Amino acid sequence: MSARGLFITGTDTGVGKTVIACALVRSFAARGERVGVMKPVASGAQRTREGLRNDDALALLAAANVPLPYARVNPYCFEPAISPHIAAEDVRIDINPGTIATEYAAIASICDRVIVEGAGGWLAPIGARDSMADLARTLELPALLVVGLRLGCLNHAELSRRAIAAGGVAFAGWIANATGEPMEREAENLATLGRRLGGAPLAVVRHAPQAAATLRLDAAAAALAGRG
Numbered sequence: 001m002s003a004r005g006l007f008i009t010g011t012d013t014g015v016g017k018t019v020i021a022c023a024l025v026r027s028f029a030a031r032g033e034r035v036g037v038m039k040p041v042a043s044g045a046q047r048t049r050e051g052l053r054n055d056d057a058l059a060l061l062a063a064a065n066v067p068l069p070y071a072r073v074n075p076y077c078f079e080p081a082i083s084p085h086i087a088a089e090d091v092r093i094d095i096n097p098g099t100i101a102t103e104y105a106a107i108a109s110i111c112d113r114v115i116v117e118g119a120g121g122w123l124a125p126i127g128a129r130d131s132m133a134d135l136a137r138t139l140e141l142p143a144l145l146v147v148g149l150r151l152g153c154l155n156h157a158e159l160s161r162r163a164i165a166a167g168g169v170a171f172a173g174w175i176a177n178a179t180g181e182p183m184e185r186e187a188e189n190l191a192t193l194g195r196r197l198g199g200a201p202l203a204v205v206r207h208a209p210q211a212a213a214t215l216r217l218d219a220a221a222a223a224l225a226g227r228g
């Protein structure tokens with residue numbers, strides 16, 4: 001049987017997609033699942049003897065409990081930390097969602113669950129026309145939205161939620177993440193987000209610099225697993 005997958009998107013870059021994705025990976029693994037990961041498109045990478053390596057892909061691999069070749073987890077990796085579609089054009093590479101789907105299928109075939117982290121936000125471009133949204137649709141994965149709790153997140157969250165629905169992608173829910181100082185009037189903001197996004201968050205994650213590397217989201221993983 002093939003794995004169940006989840007596409008982690010966010011209201012912006014830097015809102016905690018990697019932190020949340022890794023926490024979910026740890027929690028699904030703690031439930032006894034074989035958990036694989038993907039960061040299909042990454043920009044911002046170091047040159048190593050093995051080739052380019054991106055920190056998000058490495059963090060996801062470190063959290064996962066199924067060993068996977070780097071190139072399968074991160075088939076498109078670009079050195080400069082710029083929009084992937086520009087980085088790809090610079091080196092004359094076409095980011096092909098079909099190629100990503102092939103790698104995803106290989107990972108899914110040996111896992112119970114695959115956590116896929118997008119790059120940037122929902123409509124971040126990966127080519128002349130395609131965006132992260134097209135990738136999630138090609139992979140047929142439900143989208144989980146990480147909302148970075150900061151002024152402006154109500155707008156970004158609802159825009160993302162509407163675009164996910166407009167793209168015909170299933171919505172797996174949302175997780176609020178405090179990437180910095182507590183947001184003013186956080187409780188009211190969370191209540192507003194709940195009304196606008198169609199339900200309470202799967203989790204509200206506090207700002208905890210030391211904990212980010214070991215964070216688990218057991219209740220959120222249980223809720224997601226319980227949906228069958």
Ligand SMILES: Nc1ncnc2c1ncn2[C@@H]1O[C@H](COP(=O)(O)OP(=O)(O)O)[C@@H](O)[C@H]1O
Pocket residue numbers: 010012013014015016017018019020056177178179205206207208209210212
């Ligand atoms: N809840 C949190 N507490 C402390 N630091 C966090 C938290 N969430 C994210 N961060 C930090 O914020 C930065 C951006 O998070 P990251 O997960 O890399 O975002 P994204 O993947 O959306 O770009 C990272 O340095 C990360 O360690």
Ligand SMILES: [Mg+2]
Pocket residue numbers: 017018019056117
């Ligand atoms: Mg990330």
